[in-house]
Amino acid sequence: MAFVITIATLKGGVGKSTIAINLSAALHRSRRTLLVDADPQGTCRAWAARAAETGREGPPTVVVDGRSLRRDLPQITRGFDIAVIDSPPRLGIEARAAMLVADLVLLPTVPGAADLWALRESVDVLEEARQLRPDLRCAIVLNRADRTMLTKTAREALGSYGIPVLPTVLGQRVAFGEATLTGLSVLDHAPGSAAAAEVAALADQVLSTLGGPRGSRKKTSRR
Ligand SMILES: Nc1ncnc2c1ncn2[C@@H]1O[C@H](COP(=O)(O)OP(=O)(O)O)[C@@H](O)[C@H]1O
Numbered sequence: 001m002a003f004v005i006t007i008a009t010l011k012g013g014v015g016k017s018t019i020a021i022n023l024s025a026a027l028h029r030s031r032r033t034l035l036v037d038a039d040p041q042g043t044c045r046a047w048a049a050r051a052a053e054t055g056r057e058g059p060p061t062v063v064v065d066g067r068s069l070r071r072d073l074p075q076i077t078r079g080f081d082i083a084v085i086d087s088p089p090r091l092g093i094e095a096r097a098a099m100l101v102a103d104l105v106l107l108p109t110v111p112g113a114a115d116l117w118a119l120r121e122s123v124d125v126l127e128e129a130r131q132l133r134p135d136l137r138c139a140i141v142l143n144r145a146d147r148t149m150l151t152k153t154a155r156e157a158l159g160s161y162g163i164p165v166l167p168t169v170l171g172q173r174v175a176f177g178e179a180t181l182t183g184l185s186v187l188d189h190a191p192g193s194a195a196a197a198e199v200a201a202l203a204d205q206v207l208s209t210l211g212g213p214r215g216s217r218k219k220t221s222r223r
């Protein structure tokens, strides 16, 4: 079975697709990684199509109907070490299913008041999922953050949700938007950039939570 990471926040524009794309691309460098687009908006699908046009090798990407995710995922992820699921930005069967099939749920948020308050609903749904899946791991990822007081205050406010906040924070960086538009990850679009370093650190943190054979290295390493 693949280790399943779901990127889930019931709000649009917080960086779910950006994180799904870049995290899967980073993990793809050392693990057999599948990117699963379970959001009808199809951002990951469009990104993969753009990647295919440019001939760059990214993670294999599949589109899945969130309503049949729980049934189809074992078959779809066969042969992969890790699956990264991008999920829809609204409450529904699809978003719940994407959390229920996960081993690790990452909840991206932007450090603004409205975003932090809106995260409450996502945390509630996650808690419901954890009632059914007590082994489900989770963490909040701060995205589009900077070094201001707001980011510090956001971290403190997030403490009240009882969910760990990953030490790696993704900054507000032009490279993320540019890379996605050109069908690349920031690792390929802007190697050596701060954005690339943040994504690499995020992938390392995720890998360190994986144990056992599911986290084992690719037999044929690409790089
Ligand atoms: N860390 C970041 N720095 C700059 N722009 C970002 C960052 N994360 C996301 N964006 C941009 O914000 C917009 C929304 O991000 P997206 O990943 O599509 O959010 P979601 O999938 O949650 O709706 C996109 O235009 C994306 O390029």
Ligand SMILES: [Mg+2]
Binding pocket: 016, 017, 018, 039, 041, 043
């Ligand atoms: Mg999206």
